[in-house]
Amino acid sequence: MIFKSKSVLVAVVSFFVGLAIPVGNAQQVSGPVKVVQLTGLAGVKDNAKGTLQVENGQLHFVHGKAISDVSASSIQDVVTGADSQRAVGGTIGLMSMAAPYGGGRVLSLFRTKIDTLTVLYRDADEGLHGAIFTMPVSTADVIKKELVAQGAHTTATGDSTPAATSSTSPSKEQKQ
Amino acid sequence: MKRILDAGITLFLLTLIFNASPLLAQKNKPAKIKAAALQVEMIESDEIKLPAEFQVALYENLIRQLEKNGFSHVYRDGDRNAASVADLVVLHSTVRGFKAGSERARQVTTVSGTTSITVHCQFTSPDGTSLLERDVNGKVRFFGGNLKATYDFAKKAAHVANENFSTPGRE
Numbered sequence: 001m002i003f004k005s006k007s008v009l010v011a012v013v014s015f016f017v018g019l020a021i022p023v024g025n026a027q028q029v030s031g032p033v034k035v036v037q038l039t040g041l042a043g044v045k046d047n048a049k050g051t052l053q054v055e056n057g058q059l060h061f062v063h064g065k066a067i068s069d070v071s072a073s074s075i076q077d078v079v080t081g082a083d084s085q086r087a088v089g090g091t092i093g094l095m096s097m098a099a100p101y102g103g104g105r106v107l108s109l110f111r112t113k114i115d116t117l118t119v120l121y122r123d124a125d126e127g128l129h130g131a132i133f134t135m136p137v138s139t140a141d142v143i144k145k146e147l148v149a150q151g152a153h154t155t156a157t158g159d160s161t162p163a164a165t166s167s168t169s170p171s172k173e174q175k176q
Numbered sequence: 177m178k179r180i181l182d183a184g185i186t187l188f189l190l191t192l193i194f195n196a197s198p199l200l201a202q203k204n205k206p207a208k209i210k211a212a213a214l215q216v217e218m219i220e221s222d223e224i225k226l227p228a229e230f231q232v233a234l235y236e237n238l239i240r241q242l243e244k245n246g247f248s249h250v251y252r253d254g255d256r257n258a259a260s261v262a263d264l265v266v267l268h269s270t271v272r273g274f275k276a277g278s279e280r281a282r283q284v285t286t287v288s289g290t291t292s293i294t295v296h297c298q299f300t301s302p303d304g305t306s307l308l309e310r311d312v313n314g315k316v317r318f319f320g321g322n323l324k325a326t327y328d329f330a331k332k333a334a335h336v337a338n339e340n341f342s343t344p345g346r347e
Contacts, residue, residue, distance in 0.1 A: 132233060
């Protein structure tokens, strides 16, 4: 009887530990993070997929064979945000728009949450550049902390700025 | 015979008027302002709360579209090389209105969820004298993410610059 209750306890504990491990892993990003560079990096096409890593005071973006580096000390501001994107995107997502009886619209309801990372940096001539990345949830804050630790500046002190970025929450129009 | 002559004269006059009107319109057009180079300042949004990615996307798209429209020298905010350029025009942009919209609402309903952004563009000389001021807006109504509104704005702003400023080697 005691043996049975012990095994039940072990099973319950294992279940909760199993749930907690992925959350812990998400907070501690080790190694490159898969990202999409929306715009802004010199010499990199818009919407380029690649990996992002903070190493030796540099922000490395690797896209195929091309590597783009931004020095952490040249970064003026790092801002994180939250957004969402269609769960079914690309060509299939586009083709689904033509599905009968609003089938494509139903697919549009399914969205996945993503993080955004916006980096403002200066080039050798002091010209200001801005780069925007999207990445899996809870990875942007980690990259931001690593950048700040290696010399990047930031104006936003909080962990994230969930402003009107989220395309799922329409906000009221602001006018002067 | 006289009737044919009258008709001929009327036709000639009408042709003359139709051909002359575009020429007159061109004469009424204000002369383009000389701009050897453009410097784009960072988008300001002190009064409107604008997400950082929108601010950066507006700035980057604006520079790209100006370069596409034939401005060979487009300097970024703070670029040291711009200081020595004669006939430099500085573009200051301030966000006046912003509606975040919703991509999901656009895709589901088609009629709602529009993202729109209104930016006041002021072209000045390096000493701050205003040369041209316009309100330009960017919208995304049906397809695409919210950031596509920044691309729409950039295209329109570059068109305004193209219409009003001339650079060497481009009229």
